[in-house]
Amino acid sequence: MEYYLIVSTIMMFVGIYGFLTRRNLLAMLISVELILNSVDINFVVFNRFLFPGQLEGFFFSLFAIGISAAETAVAIAIIINIYRNMRNIQVKNLDKMKW
Protein backbone atom coordinates (compact mmCIF):
# COMPACT_ATOMS: atom_id res chain seq x y z
CA MET A 1 0.00 0.00 0.00
CA GLU A 2 2.83 2.42 0.80
CA TYR A 3 4.14 2.22 -2.74
CA TYR A 4 0.80 3.26 -4.20
CA LEU A 5 0.59 6.15 -1.78
CA ILE A 6 4.12 7.26 -2.64
CA VAL A 7 3.16 7.33 -6.31
CA SER A 8 -0.01 9.30 -5.64
CA THR A 9 1.79 11.80 -3.39
CA ILE A 10 4.47 12.37 -6.01
CA MET A 11 1.76 12.88 -8.63
CA MET A 12 -0.03 15.34 -6.39
CA PHE A 13 3.01 17.51 -5.79
CA VAL A 14 4.21 17.29 -9.37
CA GLY A 15 0.76 18.57 -10.27
CA ILE A 16 0.99 21.47 -7.82
CA TYR A 17 4.50 22.30 -9.02
CA GLY A 18 3.39 22.20 -12.64
CA PHE A 19 0.35 24.35 -11.94
CA LEU A 20 2.49 27.01 -10.34
CA THR A 21 5.34 27.04 -12.86
CA ARG A 22 3.80 26.31 -16.27
CA ARG A 23 3.05 29.32 -18.40
CA ASN A 24 0.70 27.71 -20.88
CA LEU A 25 -2.97 27.25 -20.06
CA LEU A 26 -3.12 23.73 -21.44
CA ALA A 27 -0.07 22.65 -19.47
CA MET A 28 -1.67 24.08 -16.35
CA LEU A 29 -4.82 22.12 -17.09
CA ILE A 30 -2.79 18.92 -17.46
CA SER A 31 -1.12 19.60 -14.10
CA VAL A 32 -4.51 19.93 -12.47
CA GLU A 33 -5.54 16.65 -14.04
CA LEU A 34 -2.50 15.07 -12.37
CA ILE A 35 -3.76 16.29 -9.00
CA LEU A 36 -7.22 14.90 -9.63
CA ASN A 37 -5.83 11.55 -10.75
CA SER A 38 -3.64 11.26 -7.68
CA VAL A 39 -6.79 11.73 -5.63
CA ASP A 40 -8.49 8.91 -7.50
CA ILE A 41 -5.54 6.62 -6.80
CA ASN A 42 -5.72 7.56 -3.13
CA PHE A 43 -9.38 6.67 -2.86
CA VAL A 44 -9.02 3.37 -4.61
CA VAL A 45 -5.95 2.37 -2.60
CA PHE A 46 -7.53 3.23 0.73
CA ASN A 47 -10.63 1.31 -0.20
CA ARG A 48 -8.78 -1.76 -1.48
CA PHE A 49 -6.30 -2.09 1.39
CA LEU A 50 -7.94 -0.56 4.44
CA PHE A 51 -11.66 -1.17 3.99
CA PRO A 52 -11.97 -4.10 1.57
CA GLY A 53 -15.54 -4.84 2.59
CA GLN A 54 -17.10 -1.69 1.16
CA LEU A 55 -17.29 0.27 -2.06
CA GLU A 56 -17.44 3.93 -1.05
CA GLY A 57 -13.93 4.80 -2.22
CA PHE A 58 -14.38 3.10 -5.58
CA PHE A 59 -17.58 4.96 -6.19
CA PHE A 60 -16.12 8.25 -5.12
CA SER A 61 -13.25 7.88 -7.57
CA LEU A 62 -15.70 6.95 -10.34
CA PHE A 63 -17.71 10.09 -9.71
CA ALA A 64 -14.56 12.17 -9.38
CA ILE A 65 -13.36 10.96 -12.78
CA GLY A 66 -16.69 11.82 -14.37
CA ILE A 67 -16.89 15.26 -12.83
CA SER A 68 -13.29 16.13 -13.62
CA ALA A 69 -13.98 15.21 -17.24
CA ALA A 70 -16.85 17.69 -17.27
CA GLU A 71 -14.66 20.36 -15.70
CA THR A 72 -11.92 19.75 -18.22
CA ALA A 73 -14.40 20.08 -21.06
CA VAL A 74 -15.52 23.47 -19.79
CA ALA A 75 -11.93 24.57 -19.19
CA ILE A 76 -10.90 23.61 -22.70
CA ALA A 77 -13.91 25.43 -24.13
CA ILE A 78 -12.84 28.56 -22.29
CA ILE A 79 -9.24 28.13 -23.45
CA ILE A 80 -10.41 27.82 -27.05
CA ASN A 81 -12.40 30.99 -26.56
CA ILE A 82 -9.26 32.73 -25.32
CA TYR A 83 -7.37 31.47 -28.31
CA ARG A 84 -10.02 32.97 -30.58
CA ASN A 85 -9.78 36.27 -28.78
CA MET A 86 -6.02 36.68 -28.82
CA ARG A 87 -4.48 33.96 -30.92
CA ASN A 88 -2.43 32.24 -28.24
CA ILE A 89 -2.83 30.69 -24.81
CA GLN A 90 0.19 31.93 -22.91
CA VAL A 91 -0.50 33.08 -19.38
CA LYS A 92 1.55 36.23 -19.80
CA ASN A 93 -1.07 37.60 -22.17
CA LEU A 94 -3.81 37.29 -19.57
CA ASP A 95 -2.72 40.46 -17.84
CA LYS A 96 -5.36 43.00 -18.69
CA MET A 97 -6.70 42.88 -15.18
CA LYS A 98 -4.21 43.16 -12.37
CA TRP A 99 -4.16 44.26 -8.73
Next chain:
Amino acid sequence: MDYSAIFSYMYTEIALVGVIVAALVYDLAAGKKGRQAFHGVMCALLLLFIAGTVYPYHKETAEVFGGMYVYNPVYGIVKSILAIGTLIVFLQSDTWIRKEDTEFKRGEFYVLTLSTLLGMDFMISAGHFMMFFIGLELASVPMACLVAFDKYKHNSAEAGAKYILSALFASGLMLYGISFLYGTAGTLYFDDMVAGINGSALQIMALVFFFTGLGFKISLVPFHLWTADTYEGAPTSVTSYLSVVSKAAAAFSLMIILMKVFGPMSEYWQTLLYIVIVLSITIANLFAIRQKNLKRFLAFSSISQAGYIMLAVISGTPYGMTSLIFYVLVYMVANLAAFGVISAVEQNSGGKVGMDDYNGLYRTNPKLTVIMTLALFSLAGIPPFAGFFSKFFIFAAAFEQGFHVLVLIALLNTIISLYYYLLVVKAMFITPNDSPIPAFRSDNSTRLSLLLCLAGIMALGIVSSVFDGINLYAFGM
Protein backbone atom coordinates in the same frame (compact mmCIF):
# COMPACT_ATOMS: atom_id res chain seq x y z
CA MET B 1 -37.89 1.83 -1.60
CA ASP B 2 -40.29 4.45 -0.38
CA TYR B 3 -40.61 7.13 -2.99
CA SER B 4 -42.99 9.31 -1.04
CA ALA B 5 -40.17 10.27 1.35
CA ILE B 6 -38.17 11.63 -1.56
CA PHE B 7 -41.00 13.87 -2.67
CA SER B 8 -41.93 15.05 0.77
CA TYR B 9 -38.39 16.01 1.83
CA MET B 10 -36.59 16.88 -1.41
CA TYR B 11 -39.35 19.18 -2.64
CA THR B 12 -37.03 22.15 -3.12
CA GLU B 13 -34.65 20.38 -5.45
CA ILE B 14 -37.40 18.59 -7.37
CA ALA B 15 -39.26 21.85 -7.93
CA LEU B 16 -36.04 23.53 -9.05
CA VAL B 17 -35.36 20.76 -11.55
CA GLY B 18 -38.88 21.37 -12.81
CA VAL B 19 -38.11 25.06 -13.30
CA ILE B 20 -34.89 24.23 -15.15
CA VAL B 21 -36.66 21.82 -17.48
CA ALA B 22 -39.38 24.41 -18.07
CA ALA B 23 -36.73 26.99 -18.97
CA LEU B 24 -35.07 24.58 -21.41
CA VAL B 25 -38.35 23.70 -23.09
CA TYR B 26 -39.44 27.32 -23.26
CA ASP B 27 -36.13 28.28 -24.82
CA LEU B 28 -36.67 25.68 -27.54
CA ALA B 29 -40.38 26.08 -28.14
CA ALA B 30 -41.05 29.80 -27.80
CA GLY B 31 -41.20 31.78 -31.00
CA LYS B 32 -40.02 35.33 -31.53
CA LYS B 33 -42.89 36.76 -29.55
CA GLY B 34 -42.46 34.25 -26.76
CA ARG B 35 -38.80 35.12 -26.41
CA GLN B 36 -39.73 38.73 -25.77
CA ALA B 37 -41.57 37.54 -22.68
CA PHE B 38 -38.82 35.10 -21.65
CA HIS B 39 -37.58 37.33 -18.87
CA GLY B 40 -41.03 37.79 -17.37
CA VAL B 41 -41.79 34.09 -17.61
CA MET B 42 -38.56 33.13 -15.87
CA CYS B 43 -39.07 35.64 -13.06
CA ALA B 44 -42.64 34.45 -12.58
CA LEU B 45 -41.54 30.81 -12.49
CA LEU B 46 -38.84 31.54 -9.97
CA LEU B 47 -41.26 33.55 -7.86
CA LEU B 48 -43.67 30.63 -7.94
CA PHE B 49 -40.83 28.33 -6.91
CA ILE B 50 -39.92 30.55 -3.97
CA ALA B 51 -43.53 30.87 -2.88
CA GLY B 52 -43.93 27.11 -2.97
CA THR B 53 -40.79 26.21 -1.07
CA VAL B 54 -40.27 29.06 1.38
CA TYR B 55 -42.41 27.52 4.08
CA PRO B 56 -40.65 24.72 6.01
CA TYR B 57 -43.19 21.92 5.67
CA HIS B 58 -41.52 19.63 8.21
CA LYS B 59 -40.18 20.63 11.57
CA GLU B 60 -37.88 17.65 12.07
CA THR B 61 -34.59 16.49 10.57
CA ALA B 62 -34.95 13.69 8.06
CA GLU B 63 -32.71 11.67 5.79
CA VAL B 64 -33.33 10.47 2.26
CA PHE B 65 -31.27 8.01 0.20
CA GLY B 66 -29.81 6.35 3.26
CA GLY B 67 -28.36 9.54 4.71
CA MET B 68 -26.94 10.97 1.50
CA TYR B 69 -29.46 13.80 1.57
CA VAL B 70 -30.43 15.51 4.80
CA TYR B 71 -33.54 17.61 5.28
CA ASN B 72 -33.62 20.29 7.93
CA PRO B 73 -35.84 23.36 8.26
CA VAL B 74 -32.75 25.61 8.56
CA TYR B 75 -31.46 24.33 5.24
CA GLY B 76 -34.83 25.18 3.76
CA ILE B 77 -34.54 28.76 5.01
CA VAL B 78 -31.06 29.15 3.53
CA LYS B 79 -32.21 27.72 0.20
CA SER B 80 -35.08 30.20 0.08
CA ILE B 81 -32.68 33.06 0.75
CA LEU B 82 -30.45 31.88 -2.09
CA ALA B 83 -33.46 31.60 -4.40
CA ILE B 84 -34.56 35.15 -3.53
CA GLY B 85 -31.06 36.37 -4.35
CA THR B 86 -31.24 34.60 -7.70
CA LEU B 87 -34.60 36.21 -8.41
CA ILE B 88 -33.17 39.67 -7.74
CA VAL B 89 -30.20 38.92 -10.02
CA PHE B 90 -32.62 37.81 -12.75
CA LEU B 91 -34.60 41.01 -12.37
CA GLN B 92 -31.45 43.06 -12.78
CA SER B 93 -30.07 41.13 -15.72
CA ASP B 94 -32.75 42.04 -18.24
CA THR B 95 -31.13 45.07 -19.90
CA TRP B 96 -27.81 43.30 -20.27
CA ILE B 97 -29.20 40.04 -21.57
CA ARG B 98 -31.35 41.79 -24.19
CA LYS B 99 -28.25 43.18 -25.88
CA GLU B 100 -27.60 41.92 -29.36
CA ASP B 101 -24.59 39.71 -28.67
CA THR B 102 -26.22 37.88 -25.76
CA GLU B 103 -29.87 37.88 -26.84
CA PHE B 104 -29.72 34.51 -28.62
CA LYS B 105 -28.34 32.74 -25.56
CA ARG B 106 -30.70 34.07 -22.93
CA GLY B 107 -32.01 30.60 -22.24
CA GLU B 108 -28.51 29.44 -21.43
CA PHE B 109 -28.09 32.22 -18.90
CA TYR B 110 -31.23 31.18 -17.04
CA VAL B 111 -30.50 27.46 -17.20
CA LEU B 112 -26.88 27.83 -16.10
CA THR B 113 -27.77 30.13 -13.23
CA LEU B 114 -30.49 27.81 -12.01
CA SER B 115 -28.13 24.84 -12.31
CA THR B 116 -25.66 26.50 -10.00
CA LEU B 117 -28.53 27.19 -7.63
CA LEU B 118 -29.46 23.50 -7.75
CA GLY B 119 -25.85 22.56 -7.03
CA MET B 120 -25.80 24.85 -4.03
CA ASP B 121 -29.02 23.33 -2.71
CA PHE B 122 -27.52 19.86 -2.90
CA MET B 123 -24.30 21.10 -1.36
CA ILE B 124 -26.18 22.50 1.63
CA SER B 125 -28.31 19.39 2.09
CA ALA B 126 -25.49 16.91 1.64
CA GLY B 127 -25.02 14.21 4.24
CA HIS B 128 -22.15 12.50 2.46
CA PHE B 129 -18.95 13.85 0.98
CA MET B 130 -19.76 12.55 -2.48
CA MET B 131 -23.05 14.40 -2.51
CA PHE B 132 -21.27 17.47 -1.24
CA PHE B 133 -18.61 17.25 -3.92
CA ILE B 134 -21.13 16.79 -6.72
CA GLY B 135 -23.12 19.75 -5.45
CA LEU B 136 -20.00 21.89 -5.24
CA GLU B 137 -18.99 21.05 -8.79
CA LEU B 138 -22.52 21.52 -10.07
CA ALA B 139 -22.30 24.97 -8.52
CA SER B 140 -18.89 25.88 -9.90
CA VAL B 141 -18.72 24.40 -13.42
CA PRO B 142 -21.75 26.27 -14.83
CA MET B 143 -20.47 29.30 -12.94
CA ALA B 144 -17.33 29.25 -15.07
CA CYS B 145 -19.51 29.23 -18.18
CA LEU B 146 -21.42 32.20 -16.81
CA VAL B 147 -18.23 34.13 -16.07
CA ALA B 148 -17.07 33.63 -19.65
CA PHE B 149 -20.55 34.43 -20.96
CA ASP B 150 -19.64 37.55 -22.95
CA LYS B 151 -17.51 35.48 -25.21
CA TYR B 152 -16.49 38.26 -27.59
CA LYS B 153 -15.02 40.31 -24.79
CA HIS B 154 -11.42 39.81 -23.84
CA ASN B 155 -12.00 40.53 -20.16
CA SER B 156 -14.76 37.98 -19.81
CA ALA B 157 -12.67 35.21 -21.39
CA GLU B 158 -9.70 36.08 -19.22
CA ALA B 159 -11.88 36.07 -16.11
CA GLY B 160 -13.35 32.71 -17.11
CA ALA B 161 -9.92 31.14 -17.54
CA LYS B 162 -8.74 32.44 -14.21
CA TYR B 163 -11.88 31.22 -12.52
CA ILE B 164 -12.00 27.72 -13.96
CA LEU B 165 -8.30 26.99 -13.42
CA SER B 166 -8.37 28.19 -9.82
CA ALA B 167 -11.62 26.29 -9.26
CA LEU B 168 -10.12 23.08 -10.61
CA PHE B 169 -7.01 23.52 -8.52
CA ALA B 170 -9.00 24.21 -5.37
CA SER B 171 -11.31 21.28 -5.89
CA GLY B 172 -8.29 19.03 -6.49
CA LEU B 173 -6.79 20.11 -3.18
CA MET B 174 -10.11 19.63 -1.44
CA LEU B 175 -10.50 16.12 -2.84
CA TYR B 176 -7.00 15.28 -1.66
CA GLY B 177 -8.06 16.31 1.84
CA ILE B 178 -11.25 14.26 1.62
CA SER B 179 -9.30 11.21 0.47
CA PHE B 180 -7.20 11.30 3.64
CA LEU B 181 -10.31 11.76 5.72
CA TYR B 182 -11.66 8.64 4.11
CA GLY B 183 -8.41 6.80 4.74
CA THR B 184 -8.38 7.65 8.43
CA ALA B 185 -12.08 7.48 9.26
CA GLY B 186 -13.24 4.72 6.93
CA THR B 187 -16.47 6.35 5.87
CA LEU B 188 -17.70 9.38 3.99
CA TYR B 189 -21.01 9.91 5.78
CA PHE B 190 -20.93 13.05 7.88
CA ASP B 191 -22.68 11.41 10.80
CA ASP B 192 -20.49 8.30 10.93
CA MET B 193 -17.28 10.16 10.31
CA VAL B 194 -17.37 12.01 13.63
CA ALA B 195 -16.56 8.77 15.45
CA GLY B 196 -13.36 8.39 13.45
CA ILE B 197 -12.16 11.97 13.90
CA ASN B 198 -9.40 12.07 16.52
CA GLY B 199 -7.19 15.00 15.55
CA SER B 200 -4.25 12.98 14.27
CA ALA B 201 -1.64 14.77 12.17
CA LEU B 202 -3.03 13.30 8.96
CA GLN B 203 -6.49 14.57 9.78
CA ILE B 204 -5.21 18.04 10.52
CA MET B 205 -3.62 18.03 7.07
CA ALA B 206 -6.87 16.80 5.59
CA LEU B 207 -8.74 19.58 7.37
CA VAL B 208 -6.41 22.20 5.94
CA PHE B 209 -6.71 20.83 2.41
CA PHE B 210 -10.47 20.62 2.72
CA PHE B 211 -10.68 24.14 4.07
CA THR B 212 -8.64 25.38 1.12
CA GLY B 213 -11.23 24.11 -1.32
CA LEU B 214 -14.10 25.87 0.39
CA GLY B 215 -12.02 28.93 1.23
CA PHE B 216 -11.57 29.34 -2.48
CA LYS B 217 -15.33 29.33 -3.04
CA ILE B 218 -15.86 31.85 -0.25
CA SER B 219 -12.73 33.76 -1.43
CA LEU B 220 -11.05 34.12 1.95
CA VAL B 221 -7.69 35.77 1.90
CA PRO B 222 -4.96 33.30 1.14
CA PHE B 223 -7.22 31.91 -1.60
CA HIS B 224 -8.69 35.16 -2.88
CA LEU B 225 -6.38 35.97 -5.78
CA TRP B 226 -8.90 35.02 -8.46
CA THR B 227 -11.68 37.11 -6.95
CA ALA B 228 -10.91 40.63 -8.11
CA ASP B 229 -10.03 39.63 -11.66
CA THR B 230 -13.04 37.40 -12.07
CA TYR B 231 -15.40 39.95 -10.58
CA GLU B 232 -14.09 42.66 -12.87
CA GLY B 233 -14.16 40.60 -16.05
CA ALA B 234 -17.47 38.82 -15.61
CA PRO B 235 -20.74 40.42 -16.75
CA THR B 236 -22.07 42.56 -13.89
CA SER B 237 -25.13 40.40 -13.24
CA VAL B 238 -22.95 37.32 -12.98
CA THR B 239 -20.60 39.17 -10.64
CA SER B 240 -23.42 40.03 -8.32
CA TYR B 241 -24.60 36.42 -8.35
CA LEU B 242 -21.06 35.21 -7.67
CA SER B 243 -20.48 37.64 -4.84
CA VAL B 244 -23.68 36.89 -2.99
CA VAL B 245 -25.40 33.60 -3.70
CA SER B 246 -22.40 31.41 -4.35
CA LYS B 247 -20.50 32.83 -1.41
CA ALA B 248 -23.43 32.44 0.98
CA ALA B 249 -24.01 28.80 0.05
CA ALA B 250 -20.35 27.90 0.48
CA ALA B 251 -20.10 29.71 3.82
CA PHE B 252 -23.16 27.97 5.18
CA SER B 253 -22.09 24.49 4.10
CA LEU B 254 -18.61 25.14 5.49
CA MET B 255 -20.21 25.86 8.84
CA ILE B 256 -22.33 22.71 8.66
CA ILE B 257 -19.35 20.49 7.85
CA LEU B 258 -17.03 22.06 10.40
CA MET B 259 -19.65 21.52 13.08
CA LYS B 260 -20.90 18.12 12.03
CA VAL B 261 -17.73 16.39 10.88
CA PHE B 262 -14.87 18.29 12.46
CA GLY B 263 -16.65 18.96 15.75
CA PRO B 264 -14.05 17.02 17.80
CA MET B 265 -11.25 19.04 16.17
CA SER B 266 -12.77 22.41 16.94
CA GLU B 267 -9.61 23.82 18.54
CA TYR B 268 -7.70 23.25 15.30
CA TRP B 269 -10.17 24.80 12.93
CA GLN B 270 -10.88 27.68 15.27
CA THR B 271 -7.18 28.56 15.17
CA LEU B 272 -7.21 28.21 11.40
CA LEU B 273 -10.28 30.41 11.06
CA TYR B 274 -8.84 32.94 13.48
CA ILE B 275 -5.82 33.54 11.24
CA VAL B 276 -7.88 33.51 8.06
CA ILE B 277 -10.42 36.00 9.43
CA VAL B 278 -7.78 38.49 10.53
CA LEU B 279 -6.02 38.20 7.17
CA SER B 280 -9.20 38.44 5.07
CA ILE B 281 -10.66 41.43 6.79
CA THR B 282 -7.44 43.41 7.01
CA ILE B 283 -5.82 42.69 3.66
CA ALA B 284 -9.05 43.02 1.70
CA ASN B 285 -9.77 46.34 3.38
CA LEU B 286 -6.33 47.69 2.58
CA PHE B 287 -6.60 46.61 -1.05
CA ALA B 288 -10.12 48.01 -1.40
CA ILE B 289 -8.89 51.51 -0.59
CA ARG B 290 -6.75 51.72 -3.69
CA GLN B 291 -9.29 50.44 -6.23
CA LYS B 292 -10.54 52.73 -8.97
CA ASN B 293 -12.90 50.30 -10.66
CA LEU B 294 -16.17 49.86 -8.78
CA LYS B 295 -16.52 46.18 -9.59
CA ARG B 296 -13.02 45.47 -8.29
CA PHE B 297 -13.76 47.66 -5.31
CA LEU B 298 -16.85 45.64 -4.47
CA ALA B 299 -14.84 42.45 -5.00
CA PHE B 300 -12.45 43.42 -2.23
CA SER B 301 -15.31 44.62 -0.09
CA SER B 302 -16.94 41.22 -0.54
CA ILE B 303 -13.73 39.47 0.52
CA SER B 304 -13.71 41.42 3.75
CA GLN B 305 -17.43 40.73 4.22
CA ALA B 306 -16.63 37.04 3.84
CA GLY B 307 -14.20 37.46 6.72
CA TYR B 308 -17.03 38.85 8.82
CA ILE B 309 -19.24 35.92 7.84
CA MET B 310 -16.54 33.58 9.12
CA LEU B 311 -16.85 35.27 12.51
CA ALA B 312 -20.19 33.51 12.84
CA VAL B 313 -18.71 30.19 11.73
CA ILE B 314 -15.93 30.33 14.31
CA SER B 315 -18.44 30.45 17.19
CA GLY B 316 -20.12 27.18 16.24
CA THR B 317 -23.23 27.86 18.33
CA PRO B 318 -26.90 27.94 17.30
CA TYR B 319 -26.75 31.68 17.84
CA GLY B 320 -23.78 31.81 15.46
CA MET B 321 -25.72 29.94 12.81
CA THR B 322 -28.69 32.29 13.13
CA SER B 323 -26.46 35.32 12.87
CA LEU B 324 -24.70 33.81 9.85
CA ILE B 325 -27.98 33.33 8.00
CA PHE B 326 -29.17 36.76 9.00
CA TYR B 327 -25.88 38.34 7.98
CA VAL B 328 -26.03 36.61 4.62
CA LEU B 329 -29.57 37.86 4.06
CA VAL B 330 -28.69 41.45 4.91
CA TYR B 331 -25.44 41.35 2.96
CA MET B 332 -27.37 39.98 0.01
CA VAL B 333 -29.88 42.83 -0.20
CA ALA B 334 -27.22 45.49 0.31
CA ASN B 335 -24.71 44.04 -2.13
CA LEU B 336 -27.34 43.34 -4.78
CA ALA B 337 -28.58 46.91 -4.48
CA ALA B 338 -25.04 48.20 -5.04
CA PHE B 339 -24.49 45.88 -8.00
CA GLY B 340 -27.92 46.74 -9.36
CA VAL B 341 -26.99 50.41 -9.46
CA ILE B 342 -23.62 49.65 -11.03
CA SER B 343 -25.28 47.42 -13.60
CA ALA B 344 -27.90 50.05 -14.47
CA VAL B 345 -25.27 52.75 -14.85
CA GLU B 346 -23.03 50.47 -16.88
CA GLN B 347 -25.79 49.46 -19.29
CA ASN B 348 -27.09 52.99 -19.77
CA SER B 349 -23.79 54.79 -20.11
CA GLY B 350 -21.91 52.47 -22.41
CA GLY B 351 -19.94 50.43 -19.89
CA LYS B 352 -18.70 52.97 -17.36
CA VAL B 353 -17.67 51.36 -14.07
CA GLY B 354 -14.79 53.57 -12.90
CA MET B 355 -15.11 55.47 -9.66
CA ASP B 356 -14.33 58.74 -11.44
CA ASP B 357 -17.25 58.20 -13.77
CA TYR B 358 -19.52 58.43 -10.75
CA ASN B 359 -18.39 61.96 -9.91
CA GLY B 360 -21.39 64.21 -9.65
CA LEU B 361 -23.87 61.42 -10.28
CA TYR B 362 -26.12 62.93 -7.66
CA ARG B 363 -27.04 65.84 -9.87
CA THR B 364 -28.28 63.70 -12.73
CA ASN B 365 -29.54 60.49 -11.13
CA PRO B 366 -30.49 61.32 -7.55
CA LYS B 367 -32.60 58.21 -6.87
CA LEU B 368 -29.93 55.73 -7.93
CA THR B 369 -27.38 57.66 -5.92
CA VAL B 370 -29.47 57.49 -2.79
CA ILE B 371 -29.99 53.74 -3.16
CA MET B 372 -26.28 53.22 -3.69
CA THR B 373 -25.50 55.33 -0.64
CA LEU B 374 -27.91 53.43 1.56
CA ALA B 375 -26.52 50.12 0.32
CA LEU B 376 -22.96 51.19 1.09
CA PHE B 377 -24.01 52.46 4.53
CA SER B 378 -25.63 49.09 5.20
CA LEU B 379 -22.47 47.26 4.07
CA ALA B 380 -20.41 49.46 6.37
CA GLY B 381 -22.78 48.87 9.28
CA ILE B 382 -24.16 52.31 10.07
CA PRO B 383 -26.92 52.08 12.70
CA PRO B 384 -30.41 52.60 11.33
CA PHE B 385 -29.85 50.16 8.48
CA ALA B 386 -29.91 46.39 8.56
CA GLY B 387 -26.15 46.07 8.18
CA PHE B 388 -25.60 47.40 11.68
CA PHE B 389 -27.78 44.75 13.27
CA SER B 390 -26.30 41.88 11.31
CA LYS B 391 -22.77 42.97 12.22
CA PHE B 392 -23.83 43.33 15.83
CA PHE B 393 -25.22 39.79 15.99
CA ILE B 394 -22.09 38.37 14.38
CA PHE B 395 -19.81 40.16 16.80
CA ALA B 396 -21.98 39.04 19.71
CA ALA B 397 -21.82 35.43 18.55
CA ALA B 398 -18.03 35.46 18.36
CA PHE B 399 -17.63 37.45 21.58
CA GLU B 400 -19.77 34.99 23.48
CA GLN B 401 -17.29 32.23 22.67
CA GLY B 402 -14.36 34.23 24.00
CA PHE B 403 -12.79 35.60 20.82
CA HIS B 404 -12.42 39.08 22.30
CA VAL B 405 -9.27 40.19 20.48
CA LEU B 406 -10.65 38.94 17.19
CA VAL B 407 -13.84 40.95 17.60
CA LEU B 408 -11.74 44.00 18.45
CA ILE B 409 -9.70 43.61 15.25
CA ALA B 410 -12.90 43.21 13.24
CA LEU B 411 -14.34 46.33 14.86
CA LEU B 412 -11.25 48.36 14.00
CA ASN B 413 -11.57 47.14 10.45
CA THR B 414 -15.16 48.34 10.16
CA ILE B 415 -13.74 51.84 10.60
CA ILE B 416 -11.34 51.32 7.70
CA SER B 417 -14.16 49.92 5.61
CA LEU B 418 -16.29 52.95 6.41
CA TYR B 419 -13.54 55.10 4.91
CA TYR B 420 -13.55 53.43 1.54
CA TYR B 421 -17.32 53.06 1.34
CA LEU B 422 -17.53 56.79 1.95
CA LEU B 423 -15.06 57.41 -0.87
CA VAL B 424 -17.74 56.28 -3.31
CA VAL B 425 -20.37 58.37 -1.57
CA LYS B 426 -18.03 61.36 -1.73
CA ALA B 427 -17.48 60.82 -5.44
CA MET B 428 -21.20 60.75 -6.09
CA PHE B 429 -22.25 63.69 -3.91
CA ILE B 430 -19.34 66.07 -3.41
CA THR B 431 -16.69 65.77 -6.10
CA PRO B 432 -17.46 68.37 -8.77
CA ASN B 433 -17.72 67.20 -12.36
CA ASP B 434 -18.65 69.19 -15.43
CA SER B 435 -19.96 66.26 -17.44
CA PRO B 436 -21.52 63.65 -15.17
CA ILE B 437 -23.26 60.59 -16.61
CA PRO B 438 -26.49 61.93 -18.12
CA ALA B 439 -29.83 61.17 -16.53
CA PHE B 440 -31.47 57.93 -17.63
CA ARG B 441 -34.42 55.78 -16.72
CA SER B 442 -33.65 52.16 -15.99
CA ASP B 443 -36.08 49.44 -16.97
CA ASN B 444 -38.96 48.43 -14.75
CA SER B 445 -37.62 45.12 -13.51
CA THR B 446 -34.37 46.72 -12.36
CA ARG B 447 -36.39 49.34 -10.53
CA LEU B 448 -38.46 46.62 -8.91
CA SER B 449 -35.35 44.75 -7.79
CA LEU B 450 -33.80 47.91 -6.37
CA LEU B 451 -37.02 48.62 -4.54
CA LEU B 452 -36.97 45.12 -3.04
CA CYS B 453 -33.36 45.57 -1.94
CA LEU B 454 -34.14 48.98 -0.49
CA ALA B 455 -37.04 47.56 1.49
CA GLY B 456 -34.71 44.87 2.78
CA ILE B 457 -32.04 47.35 3.80
CA MET B 458 -34.51 49.52 5.66
CA ALA B 459 -36.74 46.87 7.21
CA LEU B 460 -34.71 43.73 7.94
CA GLY B 461 -32.92 45.18 10.92
CA ILE B 462 -36.03 46.57 12.52
CA VAL B 463 -38.40 43.66 11.94
CA SER B 464 -37.06 41.40 14.64
CA SER B 465 -39.33 38.51 13.72
CA VAL B 466 -36.95 37.62 10.88
CA PHE B 467 -34.09 36.95 13.25
CA ASP B 468 -36.31 35.15 15.75
CA GLY B 469 -37.85 33.05 12.99
CA ILE B 470 -34.44 31.82 11.88
CA ASN B 471 -33.36 31.34 15.48
CA LEU B 472 -36.23 28.94 16.03
CA TYR B 473 -34.63 26.29 13.83
CA ALA B 474 -30.91 26.91 14.18
CA PHE B 475 -28.70 24.27 15.73
CA GLY B 476 -25.14 24.24 16.98
CA MET B 477 -22.18 22.03 17.59
